[in-house]
Amino acid sequence: MSIEQYQNLIIGSGEAGKYLAWNLAKMGQKTAIVERSMIGGSCPNIACLPSKNVIFSAKAVSLANPSSGLGVMSGTLQVDMAGVARRKREMVEELVTIHLNNFKATGAELILGEARFTGSKTVQVELQSGDTRQLAGERVFLCVGSRASIPNVPGLAAARPMTHVEALNLERLPEHLVVLGGGYVGLEFAQAMRRFGSRVTILQRGPQLLDREDPDVSAALLELMHDEGIEVILKAELLSVAGRSGEEVRLKVRSASGEREIVASDILAAAGRTPNTDRLGVDQGGIELDARGYIRVNEKLQTSAVEVWAMGDCAGSPQFTHVGYDDFRVVLSQLTSGGRTTTGRLIPYCLFTDPELARVGMSEAEARSQKIAYRVARIPAARIGRMQTLSETRGFVKALIGENDRILGFAAFCAEASELMAGVQTAMLGNLPYTLLRDAVLTHPTASEGLTVLFTSGFANPVVSGAK
Template sequence: MSNPEEYDVVVLGSGASGKLIAWTLASKGKRAAVVERRYVGGSCPNIACLPSKNVIQSAKVASYFRRGAEFGIDAGGWKVDMGVVRDRKRAMVDGLIAMHLEKYKASGAELVMGQGRFVAPKTIEVDLADGGTRTLRGAIVVINTGTRARIDRTPGLAEARPLTHVEALELDVAPDHLLVLGGGYVGLELAQAFRRFGSRVTIVERNGALAHREDPDVSDGLRQLCEDEGIEVCTRAKITRVEGTSGASVKMHATRDGSEIVVEGTHLLAASGRTPNTDGVGLEHAGVEVDGRGFVKVDERLRTTAAGVWAAGDCAGSPQFTHIAEDDFRVVLSDLAGGSRTTTGRQVPYCLFTDPELARIGLSETEAKAKGIAYRLAKIPMTAVLRTWTLSEPRGFLKALVEPDGDRILGFTAFGAEAGELMAVVQVAMIAGLPYTALRDAILTHPTIAEGLGPLFAAVPAGA
């Protein structure tokens, strides 16, 4: 091992947590380096959150053209150009990368492009992208390597070379028939988008419902959304083997309710889960342990089993959202400063960017029942929110859980137009400890989606 270069902090992986730690400490005069294998800024600005929402927005515009007559617009002769859809996404990514590079420059943090691996405690050797090697040792080290799409060991699946979200967002032609393996968040978002681009789409899900961890009324609503859009859904399907090659012809053999079925398409998208990027980075040389699924073992302050080493973001088993990774940054920064912030009991906002959106915060009904927590339930259809009438988007509902003998909001779910923005209003009220009556009695602008919070919380049953 060559003589290591000494740093105050070395971060392996440039995702949300890692880059924020490096930028913050470097701006305070610390010598900080971030080692990144490929994607400047991590997956969110390059291949995941923002690129997918960019493509989803293009698909939403396409849906408006398809519905043109409904809005009094003659949209005859239009077509989707997937090459332009892809190029619009690429242009956004280029801009985001440029923004990241400017932040590295402004903060003084060093970005080291190459494949990094631990070769000793708190010591990382980097095979540089432009050739050669460097060895960096940090007084503090943060592991921020993220996750990747999981390809299950189903016979023939890997050989079929399925798309993941990465390749799907680079397509310049809409598939004739896209098979989506997995009915979770990624599968649902991309299934709807490609259906709106003109593909025939079939979702194949092994569980009994789409987004099966959500409340039954949410899963039912998502299935109805798929039916509305002409997306075929096959639940309770256990894939036994896969034949063919994605992009040409592919067959998925499965068992369903005791019978064998075959689902055929031209392209296959694997969207059935994530696996941590912790293999091949030498964690065993650093004294860093992983759990049975490969996620780095951490405590409530995101400390690993090795002194002076933290892990943050998806690879640490945190909920797989950029906004949670950003909070992981706050937890690590607090710990470095002797603070008390931890991951215990923090709010985790969920948002599914289908159209309409699904968003929730706090307890769901399923979670409340599993934990034996009593609640009062208020629920209204989105048609009770008059703004939806102007948008021609009546689908969905709002619901809230309120404690049975008090006024505290326990949870909130919105399945409808602008659900993600609406959830934030309730989340802030929950953070502030406001009673549900504060939203019930607030003067909210008409006509807005947020106005629906009034009738929703007016529907809370009387307490015990």
């Protein structure tokens, strides 16, 4: 079998891979991109956009419920899960069409199949059609992503738990959903399914939800879950599982209160990610992995193999689509004589619960660990006029300010937090003092106007010494 030669060979059509393929192909370079299953990667198919689509349906349920007090509806409220799934599916189909048109317009060759290294910068592709092709690239780029991990618990794998993939395709309402994990995916799905009408239990191994956040953030989320009617068990150890998810499952759980059995209808595994490098044959390509299976890269996203780069989840980058896009920009910069690297990137985070949690920069714990002195500006969300107009006054906004008046970190747990964060992040990127936002004339009544309130009247706390 002859080996087909390309200037650029990209494995995986996720965020970084597809943008790199489109841009290199538009430059007139012969470029092929191999995709195992999902055109455009996980974001438009099974992750970011579909999940937010479903979450918005759950938001609509909460707003239409007469108990919300908005005065827009009365009578019995019914949830059509098939309709929720259909709306999501229609959006995905439209996005896939857009991606296919982009591949056609740019001239990047999309090859549907699974690639495995057979040598340096050479792969064998098992095509979806059943045929095989041998491909080689002068340069190779890996963007193979990650998948939900299934914890090694007796009986769990045999119970066939859902991951976010299956949960997004549900056309029925689980009677009682047990969510394994109190991180981003677990919390978003827990709240959505509860609002649709499921009974929901979250099992979190650690002592708090979102174990990397400051205690005040985690406590606010725990209170939210409780108020939504979601049972949360912290310091929970799942000992064993019996039964089949989707029918009936029995979970034996140990926590601070002792051992108990939870009988439920469904399990959602949301307890971490596993890189999709195990079937890639990286050893044949001379590509090193770290102890967790992620591809080793430097600040330029170069691997241990010459002229081979890795991007996105599989490279150990923060697992967000916006980071995958920046990884593309880093690699493209390397190919076009630019100097962009991953060093010092300011990465924003957003949890799309209702209300949202948005954070960028340092947490208080991180500032203390680095012995950086800071002071905290903090206000309740109710101080922001926009929240009053929405009748969504839960939460708070806080910022960490350094000794030079620069913003070290920012966290917002409130409605429209994701949009509120962007202005602060811009100020941080520009190394601007917080006083610039304090003194700005911001539109009333918007969420961003809350920054004026925050930086004018939020300093009730003294400077905190990071050395403590």
